[in-house]
Amino acid sequence: MVSEPPAVGARRRAGRRGSGPPGEPRAVAYLYILPGFxxxxxxxxxxLVRAVGLSFYEWDGLSLGVWVGLDNYRAVFTDPGLRSPFVHSLVLLAFYSAVxxxxxxxxxGLMARGVSTGSGLRGLGFFxxxxxxPQVVTLVVVAIAWRDIYAPDGPLNELLRALGLDALAHAWIGESDYALPAVGLVGTWVGTGLCLVLFLAGLSKVPRELYESARLDGAGPVREFLVVGLPALRGEIAVALTLTIVAALRTFDLVYVMTGGGPGTATTVPSYEVYKRAFQDGEVGSAVTLALLLTAVILAATIAITRVAEGADR
Amino acid sequence: MSARTGSIRLERASGYVILALAGAFALYPVVLIVFTALRPETVGASGGLHFENFAAAWEEGNFGSYLGNSAIVAVSVVLISAVLASLTGYAFGTMRFPGSNVLFYLLLLGMMVPSEAVVVPLYFDLRSLDLTNSYVSLIFPQVAQSLAFGTFWMRAYFRSASRDVVEAARMDGAGHFRILWSILLPMGRPAVITMVMLVFMWTWNEFLLPLVMIQDEALRTAPLGLSNFKGQYTAGTSLLAAGAVLVALPVVAVYVAAQRHFIRGMIEGAVRG
Structure with missing residues (x-):
């Protein structure tokens, strides 16, 4: 080991500090963050603190609340009226996230292949x-458009009848068996573009030579994607999972405008149940408990996905 | 040779077909609502495109007032949170101070907490202060939410900004505020613009908060006004569709005009998160 002259060592340390995170210590930082904080x-x-406090009470929002300890939390696991919103969320997950x-x-994969083979699909920017x-359209507007599509004499049923599939025509959001998947399909419509754009960004970082060498090995389009594209997308898949799962768990606008939780309770979801309990049923304690559990589920999902993605990276 | 070009041509054609189908699926609901908005409101009226439905929605449907409220709220939230996020992001991105990690994680928490969790207690607290049914009840909760993202976003920019420029300015005797105001912010215009557009979109489209806070019809924002308007009419009326088009238009227009910024912003924001 050759020892360095002290001056060089000092400069190195200074350089390291300069290039690393935050600069020199400054008390004035507190002034900068004060108004925002x-x-x-x-x-x-x-x-949020108040929500935790309220979750220990039974309160109708008007009169004096009654301390009930952990009763609201217990109710979530025993009352089927509180459990089914979360079950519905699981169904929505398939439509919002997996599909x-x-x-x-x-x-x-299709769009990136056009670029990599030079077979040049044109107008990719347009597509x-x-x-x-769909990501930027106000969700209330989205809900109104899809309500029309699902109407008994709306475009979807007209299409089915035109194809001679009269038996498949339904009232969709008016029938308990179909309402939840119908809402879910709207989630698919909203989320697909976001996933596409994320994956396109990921694929654009894959060097073209990797595709070419896979092709020289005789890989077809599908194999080529599975071998070259997919492994490069691990980080993007984690992000897409996080965003779509959070969107599914937080579904509110669509349900409120399209179905109001119905028919019956076929499309109640946690957020809608929070709103209904707090502002229509006068069960504030139970509402905030549900909201806090929803928050916990969202945090847990986010952290778990990030952990798995980072673990796989190592 | 010819077999190969043939297969490439086939692949390209099927590629276009698949993309066209996906594009049609994405566009159809949007096109449907625009066409419904242009249909005659009463059965038996003359054909052609009925642009007067928009005027009717604006006046009779009261959408002029709803859009005005949304504009006031969105502009206020965007301005306040852009200024505050620049200040906090600057501190977190360029300065070291005790507690900075804990405070930053608190902000990150704010990015993940769904508004459902805060809106209920917020309503009852603001009600006891007599502040529901006001712009304040719409603006400040959304500033708090946008601030979490904005700080995170601006901090990333300030950390990536060239330290040499900052050092040079400091040598010239520029203070910390001058460095922020006349060097880093002008240099960071793309980052600021992207943040402003995303916050504008989120604020404009927000539904739950005004639904809970606003009972006074004169204060309804665009999505809330639309939802209430829907309650009064049956599905498929052209007036409702015209209102819906008006509500979605501002964000869609910004998106179409600056879609590269928009898409990049949403991806980078998400990936960094």
């Missing part, structure tokens, strides 16, 4: 813009 504390952290990821990946569009 005041609002953040008042309108995010404090309500968009599979379709988005297939489309991204990307169109396919991503």
């Amino acid at each position: 005041l609002i953040f504390a008042g309108f995010m952290l404090w309500p 968009p990821i599979v379709i988005g990946m297939a489309l991204a 990307r813009t169109v396919l991503f569009l």
Whole structure:
């Protein structure tokens, strides 16, 4: 080991500090974050603390609350009226998460292959813009459009009848068997473009030579994607999973506008149940308990997916 | 040779067919609502495109007022959170101070907490302060949410910004605020623009918060007004569709005009998160 002259060592240390995260210590930093944190504390952290407090009470929002300890939490696991929203969320997960990821990946593979073979599908930018569009349309508007599509004499049933499939025509969001998948399909419509765009960004980082060498080995389009494209997408899949799962768990606007949780309770979801209990049924304690559990599920899912993705990276 | 070009041609053709089908699926609901909006409102009226439905929705449907409220709320949230997020992001991105890690994780938590969890206690607290049914009840909760993302976003920019420029400015005697205001923010315009567009979209499209906070019809935002309008009419009326088009239009217009910024922003925001 050759020892360095002290000056060089000092410069190195200084350089390391400079290139690494945050610069020199500054008390003035507190001044910079103060206004933001005041609002953040008042309108995010404090309500969250209040929610925990309220979850130990039975309260109708008007009169004096009654301390009930952990009863609200126990109810979530025993009351089927509280359990079924989470079960519905699981069904929605397939539509919001699994289907968009599979379709988005297939489309991204198709589009990226056009680029890599130089067989040049033209207008890819246009398709990307169109396919991503559902992400930016106000969800209340989306719900109104799809309510029309699902109407008894709406376009979907007209199409089925025109194809001679009259037996398959349904009232869709008016029938308990079909309402939940019908809402789920809208989630598929919204989420697919996001997954596609994420995967396209991931695939664009794959060097073209990798595709070429796979092709020289005689791989077909599907094998080529599975061998070269898919492994490169691990990080993007984790992100797509996180975003779509959170979107599925938080479904509110679509259910409120399209079905109001019905028919019966066929499409109740956690967020909708929170709203209904707090502001229609006068069960504030039970509502915030449900909201906190939903938050916990979202945090757990996010952290678990990130952990798995990072673990696989190592 | 010819077999190979033939197979490439076939592959290309089937590629276009699949993309066209996917594109049609993505566009159909949007096209449907635009066409419904242009249909005659009363049966038996003359054919052609009925643009007067938009005027009717604006006036009779009260969408002029709803859109105005949404504009006030969205612009306020965007301005306040952009300024505050630049300040907090600057501190987290360029300075070391005790507690910075804990505070930053608190902000990250705010990004993940669904608004459902805060909106219920927030409503009852604001009600006891007599602040529901006000712009304040719509603006500040959304500033708090946007601030979490904005700080995270701006911090990433400030960390990536060239340290040499900052060092040079410091040598010239520029203070920390001057470095932020006249060097880093002008350099970071793309990052700021992307953040502004995303916050605008989220605020404009927000539904649950106004649904809970606003009872006064004069204060309804666009999505809330649309949802209430829907309650009064049956499905498929052209007036409802015209209102829906008006509500979705501002965000869609920004998206079409700046879709590269938009898509890149949403991807980078998500991947970094």
